[in-house]
Amino acid sequence: MYLATLMLLGSGELGREFAIAAKRLGCRVIACDRYDDAPAMQVADAREVFSMLDGTALRAAVEKHKPDYVVPEIEAIDTAMLAMLEGEGWHVVPSAKAVQLTMNRDGIRDFAAQELGLTTSRYIFAETREEAIAAGVGLPAVVKPVMSSSGKGQSVARTEAELATAFDYAVANMRGDRPRVIVEAFIDFDYEITLLTVATKDGILFCPPIGHRQEGGDYRTSWQPAPMDPAVLKSAQDQAAKVVGALGGHGLFGVEFFVAGDQAIFSELSPRPHDTGMVTLIGQNPNEFELHLRAILGLPIPAITQHGPSASAVILADRESSDFAFTGVAAALEDGADIRLFAKPVTLRNRRMGVALALGESIDQAIERAEQAAAKIDIQYLA
Known part of the structure; x- marks a missing residue:
């Protein structure tokens, strides 16, 4: 009946888009998160509400639903339990080793710098x-x-x-x-990128680099393709392939680099779709969520193509509320932009509630269109 059963550990906006991609291919999706009605739960076949740090609850959910693949979406997970489950034969994506090392900055940084010799700060x-x-x-x-x-x-x-x-x-x-x-x-970098790197059964693939702007450590705008010197891009690709290959398993990894002059400096890595990669929903085919799914399932992946310069801009809340509404959606869609509202049940200060996506004749035009569309969305707090 189902192509495969996938259990999502974490059910935010990234999990939601992954779940949508999985449902299109006839998969059964179990969405887990610490709170009910999380975005991915709204499009999944079943849900479980518990803290991912609760190893006993995590095991109980796996044994109850018997997924073919356990797919982490967040950092705060009992990775020791994941390793134990993998040892018993459950399939953790991309691997328990990858999740254990990358969910903590100390693990992945020491692994990249000390064991693999990547360029870091x-x-x-x-x-x-x-x-x-x-x-x-x-x-x-x-x-x-x-x-x-x-x-x-x-x-x-x-x-x-x-x-x-x-x-x-x-x-x-x-x-x-x-x-x-x-x-x-502190690195006085020229710009920073996310290099979406796909580990497949047939080798490693790269998406065009994604540039992004951050405030307070969180991304606000991203664009693709980020203009880069070919030699610097090749250095980033070589480093990404080295670390992804060493971690093992199949799936999409978001590998972040600072670029300073002619150096690509490794920063962080996520073993799953990346928030800056939301831009691929409008500018790239297959998008990052479809790539993650196909790599996990061992399905063929077509040539990765671009529709043109593209950008994303986030829609943020500025306070906490459980009673709110969105206005301005029609205006935001007027100039060809697209909108994703995540349907999170509660707003928080600086919480990402949606994203605007746009194409343009140039990167600058795509960014301008995405930011203008995002600015037209207003969150009305009703209580």
């Missing part, structure tokens, strides 16, 4: 304010929780006093139960 890990201040990577420095999502808890410190404050901010906004941060030397 100088960094140390700190579990106390004193260790953060004594980091020795120089100032300014970027301080991040080792476990977080969408840039939460990230800040730049320019003095020792700010290092202490940044440590507190990182710990307060971390996911999981480890009060540990990464302190890394």
Whole structure:
């Protein structure tokens, strides 16, 4: 009856688009998250509500639904339980090793820098304010929780006093139960990219690079293809292939790089579709969610093509509310832009509630159209 049963661990907007892609190919989707009515749950066949950090609940859900593939979408997961389940024969995407290393910044950074020799910034890990201040990577420095999502808890410190404050901010906004941060030397980069890298049964594929602009560690606008020197792009591709190949498994990885001059400097990696890759929903075929699904299932992947310069711009909430409505959708769609509203049940300050997507004759025009469309969407708070 079903092509495959997929269990999503985390059911946000990325999980929602993945679930839609999976349903189009006749898969059964079980959406799991810590709160009910999460975006992917609204399009799934079944749902389970529990903390992904609760290993007992995680095992119970897997044994209940017997998925062919367990597909992590968030960072805060009991990775030890995932490894145990994989050892018993359950298929974790892309692999338990990849999830364990990449869900924590300390794991993937040490793996990339120390074991694989990729180009990274100088960094140390700190579990106390004193260790953060004594980091020795120089100032300014970027301080991040080792476990977080969408840039939460990230800040730049320019003095020792700010290092202490940044440590507190990182710990307060971390996911999981480890009060540990990464302190890394600030890189005066020219721009940053996400290189969507697809590990398939037939080898590794790359999507055109995605440029993005961040505020507070979270992306605000992304565009594709990001203009790059071919030699720098080749360096990024070589590094991405090296780390993805070493992690093993099949699926799409979002590999982030800083670009400074002629250097591509490895930053982070996510073993799943990437938020900046929402732009592929309008500008690329297959999009990142379809690529992830096909790679997981071992299905053929056609040549990755572009419809033209494309961009995405986020739609953010500015306060907490469970009683709200969207206005301005018709106006946002007037000039050929597209809109994805995620249907999250609650708004939070700076929470991503949707994204505007646009094509253009140039990257600049696509960005302008996406940002203008996003600005036309207004969140009306009713209580």
